[in-house]
Amino acid sequence: MQITEIFKSIQGESSYAGLPCIFVRLTGCNLRCTWCDSEYSFYGGRKMSPDEVFTEIERLGGKLVEITGGEPLLQEREVVPFMQRLLQAGYRVLLETSGERSLAKVPSDVVKIVDVKCPDSGEPDSFRMENLESLGPRDEVKFVISSRADYEFARKFSQTHQLEQRVHNLLFSPAFRQDASGGRDTSHCLLDPRELAEWMLADNIPARFGFQIHKFIWDPAMKGV
Numbered sequence: 744m745q746i747t748e749i750f751k752s753i754q755g756e757s758s759y760a761g762l763p764c765i766f767v768r769l770t771g772c773n774l775r776c777t778w779c780d781s782e783y784s785f786y787g788g789r790k791m792s793p794d795e796v797f798t799e800i801e802r803l804g805g806k807l808v809e810i811t812g813g814e815p816l817l818q819e820r821e822v823v824p825f826m827q828r829l830l831q832a833g834y835r836v837l838l839e840t841s842g843e844r845s846l847a848k849v850p851s852d853v854v855k856i857v858d859v860k861c862p863d864s865g866e867p868d869s870f871r872m873e874n875l876e877s878l879g880p881r882d883e884v885k886f887v888i889s890s891r892a893d894y895e896f897a898r899k900f901s902q903t904h905q906l907e908q909r910v911h912n913l914l915f916s917p918a919f920r921q922d923a924s925g926g927r928d929t930s931h932c933l934l935d936p937r938e939l940a941e942w943m944l945a946d947n948i949p950a951r952f953g954f955q956i957h958k959f960i961w962d963p964a965m966k967g968v
């Protein structure tokens with residue numbers, strides 16, 4: 744597998760937010776979201792065998808692992824059996840994916856945290872619609888929102904496809920500025936979180952409001968956290 748980094752941190756998003764978690768960040772992505780905070784994972788990295796990655800996970804310690812990127816499913820042939828191996832070894836496995844790649848081969852015990860890209864991401868219509876059929880009661884769908892237009896898209900998409908009934912957790916999260924650095928506060932959000940929260944309350948949106956909490960613990964520009 745081509746790996747950008749493996750590290751232990753606090754899970755920043757999803758219903759696992761706040762828990763210690765080992766992150767395996769795979770190299771490469773076929774999308775170019777305007778607010779992407781992991782562009783450094785697009786190129787480079789180093790080749791590691793599944794055994795080497797597994798050994799590093801064991802060395803770091805803990806039982807929660809997130810496979811992320813980049814887009815990890817670009818390396819589906821290797822990453823699917825690797826996730827299976829982690830499950831068999833007793834790990835809880837989370838997979839963070841853009842929603843553009845097919846989820847059909849992902850083991851059903853993996854918790855899929857799937858983006859649906861909103862218009863202002865610069866990657867509208869990238870969600871693979873047949874992935875809706877691969878979502879189950881342990882999975883999570885995330886909308887990263889940077890404008891009212893994004894919010895309206897997320898609201899309508901969730902309602903049209905009854906996402907609340909399909910998945911465990913529906914997440915609406917304000918986008919962070921790509922160049923965010925310095926203060927660990929909401930001034931780096933592209934959309935005022937208060938506005939997003941008030942829209943959600945006004946419309947009775949059955950979604951969880953989400954912050955990337957690692958960006959409030961460490962400098963938002965810091966890698967490997």
Ligand code: SF4
Pocket residue numbers: 772773774775776778779780781782812813814841
């Ligand atoms: S899919 Fe993820 S890694 Fe790829 S460009 Fe978008 S935010 Fe960045």
